[in-house]
Amino acid sequence: MIKYESIAKDIQEKIEQGIYKPNDQLPFEAEMCETYGVSRITVKKAMDLLVMRGMVIKRRGSGTFVKNITLPANDEYSFSTSNQFSGFFHTEGHKDVRSEIKEFQIINPPEIVAQRLKITEEDFVYYIERIRYSEGVPNVVEYTYMPIDVIPGIKKDILEKSIYEYISEGLGLKIKSAHRTVRATLPTVQEEEYLEIEHCFPILEVEQVAFLDDGRIFEYSKSRHRGDKLELKTVSVQ
Incomplete structure (x- = not known):
């Protein structure tokens, strides 16, 4: 598995496990670079992959946040x-x-x-x-x-x-x-x-x-x- 895919997989699993909750802000790129021992380009590719999967959203000037895709409860x-x-x-x-x-x-x-x-x-x-x-x-x-x-x-x-x-x-x-x-x-x-x-x-x-x-x-x-x-x-x- 390519490194950025491995990082995206790790973050996605943390989202699915509730470690990162809806609307939580993810660590900044610099912190992720240090955590995973990779370059900013690799972290950016991982984030882009999670955006494509609909797991996170990037907010200009604010950072990257877990997307809130919780659906309203109903009888369906x-x-x-x-x-x-x-x-x-x-x-x-x-x-x-x-x-x-x-x-x-x-x-x-x-x-x-x-x-x-x-x-x-x-x-x-x-x-x-x-x-x-x-x-x-x-x-x-x-x-x-x-x-x-x-x-x-x-x-x-x-x-x-x-x-x-x-x-x-x-x-x-x-x-x-x-x-x-x-x-x-x-x-x-x-x-x-x-x-x-x-x-x-x-x-x-x-x-x-x-x-x-x-x-x-x-x-x-x-x-x-x-x-x-x-x-x-x-x-x-x-």
């Missing part, structure tokens, strides 16, 4: 940069959250799934189909594929809670990033029953390929959300 299920890898179980906070497992098996992946996971059709994956509830209301139907050699040991009791918590705490793996495509669509007849919605009630589909910090793909999934239960918020940076 939201994606944000701070909670996107916590999973549904934790993003719903104190609410009554539960999962209903509709299907759980080990299979050979269909061709399109194998392509997304960068594996062969002869490999084995978990196929997981779950309905996620919040306060007794079905919010989303999840269709998830995970390679068993990357994420071993998944059992039913894990599926009833948080798979992401198992990955990070149970297996000690670090979830790094996810590529998502969001599209509006209509539910299948089965999904109308699962989500307790009327015919032609709109839903949002989130298609995702997720990566560990070592570059391995650990998940390909499609989440089909009730249109009144998903609010997608993003941060754009210029």
Whole structure:
């Protein structure tokens, strides 16, 4: 890893851990140069990278500050940069959250799934189909594929809670990033029953390929959300 990328990674981790809080001012360039033993140019590149990622903002004449991207609390299920890898179980906070497992098996992946996971059709994956509830209301139907050699040991009791918590705490793996495509669509007849919605009630589909910090793909999934239960918020940076 290039030095400025390593510095940006260290600062980003401190932001994510709450060491640097929203609106906090980061140390000045001279202090960072001394801390990391690098030149001002290297520190500037690290800061520019964090600006590009939407983590910090530079204020002319004042310095560099942690960007406040905290989203207002509401009753919607939201994606944000701070909670996107916590999973549904934790993003719903104190609410009554539960999962209903509709299907759980080990299979050979269909061709399109194998392509997304960068594996062969002869490999084995978990196929997981779950309905996620919040306060007794079905919010989303999840269709998830995970390679068993990357994420071993998944059992039913894990599926009833948080798979992401198992990955990070149970297996000690670090979830790094996810590529998502969001599209509006209509539910299948089965999904109308699962989500307790009327015919032609709109839903949002989130298609995702997720990566560990070592570059391995650990998940390909499609989440089909009730249109009144998903609010997608993003941060754009210029």
